Amino acid sequence: MTSEKKIYFYPIWLRIWHGINALGILILIVTGINMQYSNPRLELINFNLAVNLHNISGILVSVNYLVFFFGNILTPNSRYYRLKLRGLFKRLNLQIGYYTSGMFKNQPPPFPLNEKRKFNPMQKVAYLMAMYIFVPGLIITGMALLFPELIIEDVYSVSGVFLTAILHASLGFLVSIFLIIHLYVATIGKHPLNNFKSIINGYHEMNGH
Amino acid sequence: MLKSGTRTSAFLFNSMDMRSSFHFFLLLFFLGFSPKTRAQEKALAPENDLCLKCHTHQTFTFKNTLTDHMDNRMMNPLYILDKDHFANGVHAKFKCTDCHSADYGTYPHNAELKLEPLSSCLDCHGGDEKYAAYQFEKIDEEFKKSVHFQKSGDSFTCSKCHNQHYYQAQSRKNSDVSEIVRFSNEMCMSCHSNNSKFQLISEKLKPALSQIHEWLPNQELHFANVRCIECHTRVADSLAVSHNILPKEKALKNCVECHSKNSMLEASLYKYKNLQTRSQKGKLNSIISNKSYVIGAYQNEWLNRISILIFLLTLTGVCIHLIARIVKK
Numbered sequence: 001m002t003s004e005k006k007i008y009f010y011p012i013w014l015r016i017w018h019g020i021n022a023l024g025i026l027i028l029i030v031t032g033i034n035m036q037y038s039n040p041r042l043e044l045i046n047f048n049l050a051v052n053l054h055n056i057s058g059i060l061v062s063v064n065y066l067v068f069f070f071g072n073i074l075t076p077n078s079r080y081y082r083l084k085l086r087g088l089f090k091r092l093n094l095q096i097g098y099y100t101s102g103m104f105k106n107q108p109p110p111f112p113l114n115e116k117r118k119f120n121p122m123q124k125v126a127y128l129m130a131m132y133i134f135v136p137g138l139i140i141t142g143m144a145l146l147f148p149e150l151i152i153e154d155v156y157s158v159s160g161v162f163l164t165a166i167l168h169a170s171l172g173f174l175v176s177i178f179l180i181i182h183l184y185v186a187t188i189g190k191h192p193l194n195n196f197k198s199i200i201n202g203y204h205e206m207n208g209h
Numbered sequence: 210m211l212k213s214g215t216r217t218s219a220f221l222f223n224s225m226d227m228r229s230s231f232h233f234f235l236l237l238f239f240l241g242f243s244p245k246t247r248a249q250e251k252a253l254a255p256e257n258d259l260c261l262k263c264h265t266h267q268t269f270t271f272k273n274t275l276t277d278h279m280d281n282r283m284m285n286p287l288y289i290l291d292k293d294h295f296a297n298g299v300h301a302k303f304k305c306t307d308c309h310s311a312d313y314g315t316y317p318h319n320a321e322l323k324l325e326p327l328s329s330c331l332d333c334h335g336g337d338e339k340y341a342a343y344q345f346e347k348i349d350e351e352f353k354k355s356v357h358f359q360k361s362g363d364s365f366t367c368s369k370c371h372n373q374h375y376y377q378a379q380s381r382k383n384s385d386v387s388e389i390v391r392f393s394n395e396m397c398m399s400c401h402s403n404n405s406k407f408q409l410i411s412e413k414l415k416p417a418l419s420q421i422h423e424w425l426p427n428q429e430l431h432f433a434n435v436r437c438i439e440c441h442t443r444v445a446d447s448l449a450v451s452h453n454i455l456p457k458e459k460a461l462k463n464c465v466e467c468h469s470k471n472s473m474l475e476a477s478l479y480k481y482k483n484l485q486t487r488s489q490k491g492k493l494n495s496i497i498s499n500k501s502y503v504i505g506a507y508q509n510e511w512l513n514r515i516s517i518l519i520f521l522l523t524l525t526g527v528c529i530h531l532i533a534r535i536v537k538k
Binding site: 099 | 502505512527
């Protein structure tokens with residue numbers, strides 16, 4: 001269980017994409033909250049600066065998303081994202097059981113990571129949702145808000161811009177929640193910083209998580 | 210003998226392809242719409258017919274008593290009235306002679322008539338209980354502080370912005386905010402994007418508006434969705450529309466004045482609409498039928514509560530798990 005074996009999980013293109021994405025998403029969340037809850041008496045970032053930073057970071061993350069999207073099509077990395085629906089709930093239950101009880105009893109993980117499995121079922125579902133639903137949704141709604149003349153004016157008497165903006169803010173919130181959990185789960189390992197080192201040097205230490 | 214000349218609108222209509230216009234009206238008919246025709250507009254006072262016979266046309270014909278010929282002359286463009294536009298204005302039922310001298314009934318008009326002072330808005334609207342709610346005196350007081358009055362004095366009359374022939378009470382009566390914005394901004398633009406009108410009160414050329422507003426993100430979006438006066442006036446609570454137009458140095462340049470929960474727009478552009486929709490449809494409906502989205506100003510109470518709950522649950526879950534990990538280590 002504490003083997004020193006390392007797997008090269010994160011190729012260079014993926015690490016560069018992840019780094020840019022992480023920086024971009026952090027700026028988007030901070031500036032997004034700053035705009036959504038702007039207050040004339042307590043302005044953390046100047047509103048105009050927040051708008052410009054949000055727009056630039058949004059475009060950066062969108063272009064960067066293409067690297068992820070096509071990288072996953074063109075390289076073997078896509079195999080880690082294939083989800084089998086049959087027995088999914090059972091597998092998720094097993095993983096939840098491990099996180100909530102098994103790991104505290106030093107039980108082995110139900111889905112140990114190896115060359116064929118980079119993500120446990122919970123990670124796989126979370127990453128699929130984040131990367132193939134939330135982020136594309138944010139990109140589409142974000143681009144629409146950047147060019148509001150493209151948005152349908154009225155949807156059953158409710159403003160199209162209004163609906164797009166609500167969807168954009170809601171998806172942004174879900175990505176923020178994902179980020180909190182993502183950062184916390186990354187500390188679960190032999191050492192809390194192991195996974196953070198992995199995403200920099202590319203090698204995952206086989207230590208059970 | 211006066212005779213009407215070429216009607217502008219008639220000329221335009223005649224120049225349209227009749228077949229395409231037929232299809233257009235047929236389409237409107239089936240869609241349940243009908244273009245605003247003259248029949249639907251308020252009827253103008255019949256006493257005005259004589260004046261409008263000439264003053265709605267590009268040219269007019271009269272019998273020249275010196276030459277004994279019928280002369281056709283061009284009308285001064287400033288004295289041409291748009292009849293349809295006039296019929297939709299608040300003063301549509303007025304007779305021309307309510308404000309202009311009855312002696313204009315003869316032609317050539319007596320030159321001395323030009324020396325007669327014209328009635329100002331306050332001559333009728335001031336001190337009248339019927340118009341008390343509109344607070345014309347307060348409007349006048351605010352206007353006197355404005356950059357327009359400060360720079361041009363009495364020559365800047367109400368009619369420079371509120372054309373007395375065409376004025377419509379948009380901000381009080383229209384619940385379509387985009388219409389209110391368009392109508393209001395057209396008032397400003399009629400001079401500020403038109404050198405010949407701008408120079409009626411200034412020797413300078415009109416300012417380059419898009420350059421001056423370069424700092425403003427999504428400039429076109431702002432111009433189409435908020436009125437110039439949102440930033441270029443100081444909101445006066447008791448007035449439907451603020452009239453103290455500020456010099457550009459004092460105009461609002463702080464985004465969060467509008468883009469925040471207590472958005473200034475609630476007290477200005479959306480003031481009338483909010484009051485109206487809330488009284489007609491209740492608060493919930495006014496949220497659902499919201500036609501606008503101003504970043505920072507729109508905050509849905511329920512979405513805020515749900516998101517705070519999810520956020521706190523996530524943090525609690527993470528903390529409990531972390532504590533369990535530390536304890537069990």
